[in-house]
Amino acid sequence: MIAKIGKGSNMYGAILYNQQKVETESGAVLLLNKIPDTMNGRYSVAYFNKCFEPYLSANIKTEKTIRHISLNPDPKDKVSDEQFAEMAQEYMERMGYGNQPYIVFKHTDIDRTHIHIVSTCVGIDGKKIPDDYDHPRSMAICRDLETKYNLHKATKQEQKQANKIFKPVNHKNGDIKSQIASVVRHLPNYYSFSTMGSYNALLSLFNIIAEEVKGERNGQPVNGLVYVVLDKKGSKASNPFKASLFGKDAGIAQLQKHFEQSKEKLKTNPARSVLKNTVELAIHTTNSETEFKKQLVEQGINTVVRRNDNGRIYGMTFIDHESRSVWNGSQLDRNLSANVFNDWWNNGNKPELKTQDNPVSKTNTMDNQPTKDFFEFIPQKHSPNFDLGLFSLLPDAQGVDYEEEQFAKRMKKKKKRRRL
Structure with a gap:
């Protein structure tokens, strides 16, 4: 135990x-x-x-x-x-x-x-x-x-031995290849994620990004994957490492199979409704991005926000470590899409969510x-x-x-x- x-x-x-x-x-x-x-x-x-x-x-x-x-x-x-x-x-x-x-x-x-x-x-x-x-x-x-x-x-x-698994990669510690391997070889065995974007959101917790490489070799199309280490600011801090160095589970072909399997699992995952309610309550009870993330992280949920060069939010991903599932905001509810959070955190328009059929409305009652x-x-x-x-x-x-x-x-x- x-x-x-x-x-x-x-x-x-x-x-x-x-x-x-x-x-x-x-x-x-x-x-x-x-x-x-x-x-x-x-x-x-x-x-x-x-x-x-x-x-x-x-x-x-x-x-x-x-x-x-x-x-x-x-x-x-x-x-x-x-x-x-x-x-x-x-x-x-x-x-x-x-x-x-x-x-x-x-x-x-x-x-x-x-x-x-x-x-x-x-x-x-x-x-x-x-x-x-x-x-x-x-x-x-x-x-x-x-x-x-x-x-x-x-x-x-x-x-x-288990404690050595899933440590964030530190590019200053050396042996980067082994550090990456200890993460990417095992993540698909534990987490459900249905897109490359959600996979990268999960990898970002460990200072890693995966990039697709497309081209031709001997007249044949080539579709591969490389992994790069990030520093604290999210900038690239290493040379790219081919996925083949880390086994088939880290490669694009196997990951695409994992994406399809995860899509089916997420459709019936009971964690979706609980996570949706938890995120909605965090919106109601916090006033900033920092407060929002902090409230969720204390419940075992990481929030990964993707912004373009102009600061506009174009992606919201929630990583629930209890159910080991990765969700885009729009997967949970259309009212939790990236546009909603962009309008809140960038434009100051806090969303008003309906909770009439929501367990949050019951649990949030001071009876x-x-x-x-x-x-x-x-x-x-x-x-x-x-x-x-x-x-x-x-x-x-x-x-x-x-x-x-x-x-x-x-x-x-x-x-x-x-x-x-």
């Missing part, structure tokens, strides 16, 4: 991301800790968000107050809801969050059933819960839970749910120096669980060898 610990500053966004899955019937609330249940067992984003207010209001100087943790058993493991809840409780207790409010959500929208835990690292006294050596402690707990619940085990060696137990919020003062800080292109909050897939592949290979 693999655990991912995401750290951010947007509690509302973290709750919304999970609650939308519940409302689209691709998720469920399994457990509440230090959070009152409601009389009818129904919840809203506003209600959950209010339950964390005393802790977040008491915050003294912690920048990243939110903990968004996922626990991911091997896809072969069969784990009941009761076992998921028990594992979450033991994990949070041993990580030092046993007395904190937290919500355990189960996700079923992809083949890999797993749980997400939303909590805060700020105590009711406003002090941060120590998180030194979080990752080593988390790994040790996962190993114990694997034994206790008879789950497939992930070794340290496999985790270390007063009756609780089973008396629940009182203690007013606290915000720190005047509270700073959200900067966010990186590939933050902890969007961590993708490649460890699990790598482990599953190795298990399959071992079984085949035994049969032989």
